[in-house]
Amino acid sequence: MRSLKSRIIGTLVVLFAAVGAADACASYWLSMRHIDQLLDQHLQGAAVWLSAGKVGTIGTKGPPQHSIDGFVGQIWNQGLSVPTDNTDPEVTFDRDAESGFSVERINGHRYRVYTLRKDSNDLTYQVGQPLAFREQTAGRAALESLIPTFSLMLLVWIAIPLVVNAAFASLRRASADAETVGIGRLTPLDVSHVPEEVRPFADSINRMITRLQFGIEGEKRFIADAAHELRTPLAALQLRIDNLENAPDASAHAERLRELREAIARAATMIRQLLELARADAQCEPGAAVEVLDVQEMVRTLVADLLPVSFARSIDLGVQRFDSAHVNAYAGEVSMAVRNLVENALRYTPAGGCVDIDVFEDETGVVVRITDTGPGIPNEVIDRVFDRFFRLNATIVGGSGLGLSIVKAVVAKHGGSISLENRRDGRSGLIATVVLPSSAPAIVRVRSGERSPS
Incomplete structure (x- = not known):
């Protein structure tokens, strides 16, 4: 199983990548939409300029090349089959198109056209722009808008491991302290720099260490006391055996044999009670016969x-x-x-x-x-x-x-x-x-x- 730190880093990286991708898609779509709206406004403004007699200002490089990457302006007089003014003779829009915006296919190219009619002088003004140029312009602007997003994502990906490693530094110190804990060194862990979320777990470890201290000290005292107390019955047994060997007659032999049996019984009782005490001190085990x-x-x-x-x-x-x-x-x-x-x-x-x-x-x-x-x-x-x-x-x-x-x-x-x-x-x-x-x-x-x- 991977470490918690690796899982946190991986989760944050994936999560931020997903959020960044969603943000990039939303930014790209919004940029495309805004650029398209801006170009429509320019198209409509060009038609207004054309109606005001500003024909020479339409287009970027003059006819006929400007129609490939810029505006094409045309003025139609009522009753005529060709425009009276056209910035690109190779392109002719549909004069009967509805007023406002429309899309036309001319010479294999699709155009976004804005049509403006003035009833006062029976003139129709049309301004168009190749959709390929609009899409290229909008796409380039949208991609440029993504540069800050991708730069931020890269910086966050670099920062996530640094931040997580810094956050886990206190845990590494606590882990290093825990490695030194043993029977001979039951020192509580230093939890002063442990994050609040991990503090309950660290505190429980310190409480466990404290319980172990008391338990081990108790066991040491018990073993020392038991060893001390067992010396007396063992010495008594040795004395009774010596007395039995030196019994002068059958009567003394029987008496000393009785005393030996009593000493053995007392020693057996003490050992039994020691075992009972050890069993009573044992913690309750899951599944025990309660x-x-x-x-x-x-x-x-x-x-x-x-x-x-x-x-x-x-x-x-x-x-x-x-x-x-x-x-x-x-x-x-x-x-x-x-x-x-x-x-x-x-x-x-x-x-x-x-x-x-x-x-x-x-x-x-x-x-x-x-x-x-x-x-x-x-x-x-x-x-x-x-x-x-x-x-x-x-x-x-x-x-x-x-x-x-x-x-x-x-x-x-x-x-x-x-x-x-x-x-x-x-x-x-x-x-x-x-x-x-x-x-x-x-x-x-x-x-x-x-x-x-x-």
């Missing part, structure tokens, strides 16, 4: 799966407000995010506590709220818990510090929001609220006034 997710049914399944965990920890797990709600989402990712929130609540809630889940829809969208009776989060660090690898009370409760980061990434990917706040009803605990866009403008709400049994 579906209408029944949030009520998803939570019902989730509660059923986690009931054994809540029983084992003596925690009351159930739902309170449980309305019908639907969202357009990647079902697996949204389910994983909500599951992480519920598992966190179960992990931090002491025995005898409770974890409540609410599902409803309001003007903000579909709301999933998890309320627990755990210790809550100190207000000074509540904004940091979404940071990757940040762990609160890591020595008391295990974890990789990735769960809430995964939840935030999934919710943001679906255009929603998540917030954490400590309870203010006189009890300790945390309230996690997820809001996702509804899949429909109106959803029939089924209010559940009773808490599902756990």
Whole structure:
């Protein structure tokens, strides 16, 4: 495909050539018409001069040659078969021609003739001119009138590439700047000299570069943090293997084998969460499996799966407000995010506590709220818990510090929001609220006034 600059130049050249050709044709036709009218006026004026007795002024070179390229004048007296005066004896007009202009063929030549009759003296005055001479004169004058047009067309054809190249010079500079953009140099393009028509495109490139900067910096931090965090479980695995090799007896061997399996499970969990986080951070791809997710049914399944965990920890797990709600989402990712929130609540809630889940829809969208009776989060660090690898009370409760980061990434990917706040009803605990866009403008709400049994 040709470049945009070549197409613009070619289009302008062709367009101006077409306009110039149309203008030249119109100028030629108008010039021919005006010259013809001017010659007619001269022909009529010559007849008037002839009637005034100015016979000697007609013609340019005298008889008989003047009749080829100039005027032929004749005076007819009533009743005579030949003119009494004739500037060219070889040419005789039709004295009976109508008054005014007419065309006659004489001796193989066509003449434009003007006939003037005066009733006062019974005389007829005729002046003619060869059409070949008129056409030649008019054509030459018309062609001469085209010289400025063709000169202007030539100058414009020369100017078009110069003007277009000058207009694209700023784009070439921006293109040269873009060639230097890379992972190691994500510098926005200088758009100060870019034409206004191209400014939106250049600005979008700069916004893309900015997003790439943030994304690459985030990935660098993630890789560095992941490498740092993986050193601990890998070192723990190495230590457990060494301890297993040095076990003094079968009982110690079994104990250390159990510890090794737990360390492997923790490392596997961290790796799985790293993969989940990378998947959550990925942008939505066209044609991906987005579906209408029944949030009520998803939570019902989730509660059923986690009931054994809540029983084992003596925690009351159930739902309170449980309305019908639907969202357009990647079902697996949204389910994983909500599951992480519920598992966190179960992990931090002491025995005898409770974890409540609410599902409803309001003007903000579909709301999933998890309320627990755990210790809550100190207000000074509540904004940091979404940071990757940040762990609160890591020595008391295990974890990789990735769960809430995964939840935030999934919710943001679906255009929603998540917030954490400590309870203010006189009890300790945390309230996690997820809001996702509804899949429909109106959803029939089924209010559940009773808490599902756990």
